[in-house]
Amino acid sequence: MSEGHVWAYRVRAKDPECPVERVEYLRPAPKGRCLVRFLDRDGLEECVPRRRLVVLWEEHEAWLQDELRMAAVVEVSAHADGSPQYDAVSSLLGDPSLLEGVQLGYARSELCTLQIPDLQSVCAVLGMDEEDLRREPLAFTTKDGLFVGPWSLAVKVAMRVAELNGEAVMQKVLAKEEKIELESVHGWTYTSGRGQTREEHWVPPHRLTDFHARQLMSLNILREWCGKEVIERLDELEALREEVRRLGMLVERAIAELRRCGQGAIAATMESDLGVPVSTLVFRKRRKKRPGG
Known part of the structure; x- marks a missing residue:
């Protein structure tokens, strides 16, 4: 940040309902804050958190357009959060041994969206047509070059990952099923805390029933995607x-x-x-x- 630059300021940086204001950056302040001048408030000066200066003013129109498009993608994608299919997709796209360079949005403002910084490289690895992905309804590329797609596209990419890595994925499925079977009999033991404050906790099998049921549904989805x-x-x-x-x-x-x-x-x-x-x-x-x- 340089003195005199004009930034787009928003009290809640990730909230599209919150208005954007023009501010001039004056100088840094302690504890992650900075001194700014509100150009549309008669030159009012105030110390604000730096994270509220979201983008240079000259770029804010493109940034707002990206935000609106992201909101549209989230609207058709967020329903998948917490579902067995979400668990299946995230287990594939979140495993760097299967695929790198792909992630799912986790924050409320980008929930369940597919995000790929280098779409060309990922498509080359997967053997997928880059233009087919770009033509997916609501898919777009941000001003910073990040490709964003809806949940339907996340599922499509995950299925391709399972197809290309079928045996590796099935081995993970089998290992997970074995773990579930053991926990169904013996329960689950985990530790919390650090050092001398570490404590061991045990969860009895009957309290894991619903959790295991969802996991098994997710594993069955992976089985289907791996192929007969x-x-x-x-x-x-x-x-x-x-x-x-x-x-x-x-x-x-x-x-x-x-x-x-x-x-x-x-x-x-x-x-x-x-x-x-x-x-x-x-x-x-x-x-x-x-x-x-």
Whole structure:
């Protein structure tokens, strides 16, 4: 901020209902404040929080247009907040191991909007047509180059992420289902505080019922987005692992029987060929799709 520059001032920076005034920046003040002169209030000078100076006055018209367009996007998007579908989308778009450069709006003024600073790069990664996204109803690009889209577009991008990362997403789904199953029996334990004030808390299973139901609905949405082929491949892999485990256990029983019969040398050779004892192998069973998804 430079002395003499004229800024757009708003008492509540993110509130479109609040009027915008012209102020001249005079100098900084303590505690994140600054001294300004209100140009339309007979030169009144006042110390105000710097965050209330939202944009240079010469840019405020474009800023107001962006704000109006954002409000229109929020109006058709905010309904998704707190839904199982929102949980599914946010778990995909919020995971940098799956996709970077995409985020969802969280503040009330941008709730559930899709935001992409570099749309071209993201579309290249996803194999999506940039112009198709730009043609989405109500989608727009701000004066700062941020692409903003409605919830419907967030879902579209998330589905593409699931399609491209089906097996990785399904592994996360399975791990989450296993966690839910354990919590349904043993409850949930968490800690709060720091250092010597840290305390451990336990939430009994019956208090997690509604929370788990919503989580399972979200996981079922992810299953559908991953596609039938991915689930079938995982089913085949599980069946193959189970068969390897079954055959390995047969070999172990045969080795034990050979030793009992005094055929230690043959048993040792078979054991060496088997390699890892079957008893050390862990095969996590796939969780079945829960009802209500």
